[in-house]
Structures are given as structure tokens and as C-alpha cells.
Amino acid sequence: MSPPSGPEKQYLDKLAAGRFEIQRCAACGRHVFYPRVLCPHCGGDRLDWVAPSGRGTVYSTTIVRRKPADGGDYNIVLVDLAEGVRLMSRVAGIAPEQVKIGMPVSACIADGMVEFVPA
């Protein structure tokens, strides 16, 4: 077995080191997220790590309602990256109500997680 760990651990290790990378299939050229062993588009088994541009668009959004005593409301989004992959995340820096579908956003790392801020 080589490399020494699976793609999920590799991804999480990179993230812990402050790097957000996604996969790109060497065979079909499409980007892949979340990280996998085989390309979900063509079945190819060589998936290289690449740094995405970080540019994305909010595909959908919701606000999880929570009592103030439990920490209050928070936002959850699905973001489509310019590379054509989608991920769950949150938009920071603005009120949950102000997050809108179609909003351009850019990726950053906070608390060891990928999050987005308005672009």
C-alpha cells in the first residue's frame, strides 16, 4: 500500500497543516471532492492533489435555528467551487440571514475547517 495513508487522512493532514487541496483525476481531468480512492467520473485510480482557486458560489443555504442559550443560530451552505466540485461549509463574517444563493465567496481555513467569506 502506497502512499502510506488513504486520501481522507491525507486531506485532513493537509488541512491541519493549513492547506486546502482537492483531487484531480489524471485520466479524465475532472476535479473530485470529497477525496476518494477512485475517480467517481471515470474510475481512474490516479488522483493528484491540487490547490483550488478558492473561488466559489453559494449553491444553497440554510440557517440552523438554535436557542441563544445553546449558541444561537448558524448558517450552513453548499458551495460550488470554480473547479466544479461542491462541498458543505459555512459563510463567515456576515449574519446567517445575509447569505444568499448565487453569492460569490472565497475559501479560507478557520478552526481547522474550510469556510468561506463573501468574495
Next chain:
Amino acid sequence: MRGSVAIAGVGLAGCGEAPGWTEIEIAAQAARNALADAGMTTRDVDGLAIASTNIFMSGLALAEHLGIRPKFTESSMVGGSSFLGHLIPATLALNAGLCDVVLVAYGSNQRTGVGRAQAGKIKAALDPQPFEQPYKPFNPPTAYALAASRHMHQYGTKREQLAEIAVAARQWAQMNPEAFARKPLSVEDVLKSRMVCDPLTVRDCCLVTDGGGAYVLVRAERAKHLPKKPAYLLGAGAAHWHRQISSMPDLTVTAATESGQRAFDMAGLGPEDVDVLELYDAFTINTLLFLEDLGFCNKGEGGAFVCGGRIAPGGKLPVNTNGGGLSCVHPGMYGIFLLIEAVRQLRGEAGARQVKDAQVALAHGNGGVLSSQITALLGTEATL
């Protein structure tokens, strides 16, 4: 497969609240009721199907509890749609002569059972989802809210239109003495109730109840000689394209487009032939998406389609005639109740809520977060 097997018995147990009962005990009660309905006992059963979110090796557990040594056991777990999914391998097993009587059962004490919070933590530890869990989705509502939000953006669907779905379900429930939630409900009530995940309020979300259900599947030839009018399986199709909501290709289009088409093709029928629909309404957005994806209206037009009481009692298209997961019963997984209500409608046993001259029923199950989609078409003898 068409017409080769039939549901010969159905039964419910513990719907609403069943404090002090375990999941397998509720399933066993439902099994007894379904078997009695078919003129049988557990001694007649040689095939078994069950799914559970909690019971490890549930097929073994149910067989052991009932004292059955099955020749065929099916315990695939694809979420709430599992009990429609069981129809397919059970039909193949019956037709291949592997067994003669398949009992499909489910039980849950989700409402009154203890340890739910702890169980959630254990499941998250066993099956971490590191690409979603860090953002703390409150699932399942978060996933369905994301789908509703996208549908509203893309097609101009309104919260009032989603609320109409909850109101229609409640009106059906008011005609069903076995339904859990029967108080009057208006569109305004739905809109004003507590927001859970925008745009879904608590009244856009299904009930959390206890309950169990069971059905008995036999070859068509045998069904003819049993006490109740058989509900023949005319078509079935299963499809899934994702597990996690972040991997769903298009949040406005479910795999019901595929499962429904295959079920209709097998049955040689189309949406215009269906007299009554039972759609897995864990959330109001489900009903809307499935009406579109199963071909009852065009994509994007579901909001307008459900307005004006079209799917409510007295409307043109009877949908979720028992009151659905929104108002009748929803013990964790709802799939088996779709088939039970479909069978009762085809038999003419549905009392005040009976759809007149129902010959073809569609039951559509959903599992996960709009993930597993399984469609079944059932019909009376006249449809064979």
C-alpha cells in the same frame, strides 16, 4: 415480475406512543396483525425482511424473536425506503421458489425509547462524516432545508406552497382515526410555527412517533385463496445517486425520476393511471419533489400544482391519504406505512378517507437525505 406476487396481509402496531416496548416487540406485534390479516400465523412464514437503524443484524433478531428459521432473509438498510426495497428481492425469491411466504416488518420506539442522544453520538463515532459533520448539520432537517431553499431559488416556489402540503396531510389525518396529529392546521399555522432550518418550520417536518408495521407477500396464485383482496405488485424500481446531501448532483432532482420510470415501465402504466399516491413525506419538500420527479407535474411546477387543495381530501389527486409522515405516523423510518395505506385503499378498507374505486396505487419511498428512492405500483385484480 408484474403481477406475480401480492400483498396478502397488512398490520400496524404501537403507532403514536408505545412506552415500555422494544423495537423488535413492536415489529412482532405488527407481524402478528399482518399475518392474522392474511389468515396466517408465524408458523406459515419462511421468508423474512426487516431493516433497522439500531438493531444489529436485524434479520437474525426478528427471526429469533418469532421462532422462525427462514429460507430467505433480507435486511438491506437504505433508510426509510428499505421496506419498499424489500419488495424486489422478496419477489425474486418467491418467484424462484426459494420460499413461499415473506413477512416484512418494522418497529420503532423513536418517540418514547430512551438513549437517543447517546445513540446519535455512538453512530457519529462509528461512521464519521468528516466533510459535513464539522459544520454541525442538524440532520435530517438541514439537508431537506437545503433542497427546499434551492427549489425556491430556482423555481420561485413559496413557503406557502410547501405549507399547503402540510395542511393537505393534516386534512387527510383528520379523516383517519389512527393518525397521531389530527388538530386543525392552516397555512398560517405552518408558516408561524417554530423555524427549524430555514425555510422549514416544525410543521414542514414529519412527526416523531413510535410505531410498527408489517406486510405479508406471497405468490399471486396463493393470494387468490387468502381471506383479503390481494394487492398485486405491478411494478417496482429502485435508484440512488448519493448518500450525503453535499454529494447530491442537483438538489431539485431526485433519483425518483429513475425509480419511478422503471416502476411505470414494468407496470406498463403512467402517472395518469394512478388513483392514489402515498409519497414519503418526511418533509413538505419531499412531496413536492416526488410529484415532479414521478411525472405528475413538470419540474419546477410542484408549488403551483399542490395549491388549491389539489392533493387534499376532495382534490383531484389524492396524496398521502393516511395523513402521511407529517400527520399520521413517522417512527424513524416511514416506508412500510406507505405500502400499508396503499393496500388498504386498494381493498376499499380506508373508511372516511377511502378514495373511490381505487384500482392503482403508487407508493414511493425515500431514504437518507433524498438519497434512496424506491417506487412501487400496486393494483387490484382488475389491473392485471
